[in-house]
Amino acid sequence: MFALLYALFFLPFGYRGEKALVKLFEDDIKTKEVLSWQGLHxxxxxxxxxxxxxxxxxxxKGIAWQSHPINLLMAENYDAWYLGINPRGLVPTLVHDGNVFIESNDIITYLDETYTEPKLLTKALRPAIQEQLELEDSLHMDLRTLTMRFVLPDFLARKPSKALKQSEDFDGTIGGIADNHSKKNTDFWRLQAEQGITERQAVESILKFQDAFNTLEDRLKESSYILGNRLTLADIGWFVYAQRLKATGYPLKRLHPNVSSWHTRLAMTKEFASEIREPIPLKVIRNLYKVTLMARRTTLADLSGI
Ligand SMILES: N[C@@H](CCC(=O)N[C@@H](CS)C(=O)NCC(=O)O)C(=O)O
Structure with a gap:
């Protein structure tokens, strides 16, 4: 009886309470050529x-893969070709022997399950790692909010209306079901085009990050990585957020010194360093924009008072 109640209550939420990976079916994929791609792309x-x-x-993991750059600044992610692979119109997408995977946290989980060494998602830590990745993903729109307000000037950040319409008109499905993620995404960009990122939005996002990073700070007081003394997917997820937050002018070192030294330590290893190297034109634009914000007294610190 107890087993039956347990099954009825928990099974719809996924095996052992784990979040099910987002999986695309063959019919969801309209750009059929990817179905014949072999290897990792x-x-x-x-x-x-x-x-x-x-x-x-x-x-x-030292895995060989083929690169297909999708230029977000040119809105290539809203071209019919790309929407036909990833109906959400977002990067990244992984294609492995014709199977298509989206959602970065699902992709890294899949990679860890498929290529075992070094293991970054151990069985014992699986629930804790998933919890960290879900928390990190829940802050993604906040990270975008801060990027669009403090890292990129409006003319670079804004998405052309034509590109957004392509995404809105695209009848995408995921697992055979119409998906509402792309609408959430285009709604964000339409609002950003109309009113920019408001001061209130920015401050709300900053406070959410301050809260999340306070918790990480406590963890990193006790151990060298977020979930103990070994590197896991949780470190990788939070590392890229810390990296971006630093670019927004968020005072990581002052507010969270342990997070800051954990970030610096990882940023110095070659596997991390090569991926955060900023293209020179972007670096120049970011620094010019930073100077503009300073002159206008509208930096992240000015607005939030942190
Ligand atoms: N939850 C998704 C978020 C993907 C996402 O928002 N990707 C951003 C880049 S980090 C993107 O493609 N933005 C382009 C756009 O919104 O037009 C994931 O983790 O893969």
């Missing part, structure tokens, strides 16, 4: 945090 953008996360895992 990553469709990604150099400076995207989710793409960086995936590439770091590939580096750590």
């Amino acid at each position: 990553l469709l990604h953008f150099n400076a995207s945090s989710c793409s960086q996360k995936t590439r770091i895992v590939l580096n750590l």
Whole structure:
């Protein structure tokens, strides 16, 4: 009786309470050529945090892969060709022997399960790692909010209306079911085009990060990695966020010194360093924009008072 109640209550949420990976079926994929791609292919953008996360895992595991750059600044992610592979119109996408995987945390989980060494998602730590990755993913729109307000000037950040319409008109499915993620995404960009990122939005996102990083700070007081004394996927997920937060002007070192030294330690290893190297034009633009924000007294510190 107890077993039956348990099964009825928990099975719809996935095996052992684990979040089910987002899986694309063959019918979801309209760009049929990828079905015949052999080996590992990553469709990604150099400076995207989710793409960086995936590439770091590939580096750590020493896996050979083929690169397919998708230029987000040119809105290539909203071309019919790409939407036909990833109906959410987001990077990264992994294609492995014709199977298509989306969602960076699902991709890195898949990679860890498929290529065992070094193990970054151990059985014992699996629930804790998944909890960290879900928390990190839940802050993704906040990371984007801060990037669009403090890292990229409006003319580079804004998505052309035509590109957004392509995504809105695309009848994408995931696992055979119409998906509402792409609408959430295009709604964000439409609002950003209309009103920019408001001060209130920015401050709310900053406070959420301060809260999340306070918890990481406590963890890193006790151990050298987020979940103990070995590197896991949780470190990789949070590392790319810490990297981006630093670029927004968030005072990581002052507010969270242990997180800052953990970040610096990882950033110095070759598997991480190669993926966060900023293209020179982006670096120049970011620094010019930083100077503009300083002159206008609208930096992250000015707005939030942290
Ligand atoms: N939850 C998704 C988020 C993917 C995502 O938002 N990717 C960003 C880059 S980090 C993107 O493709 N942005 C392009 C856009 O919104 O137009 C994941 O982890 O893969």
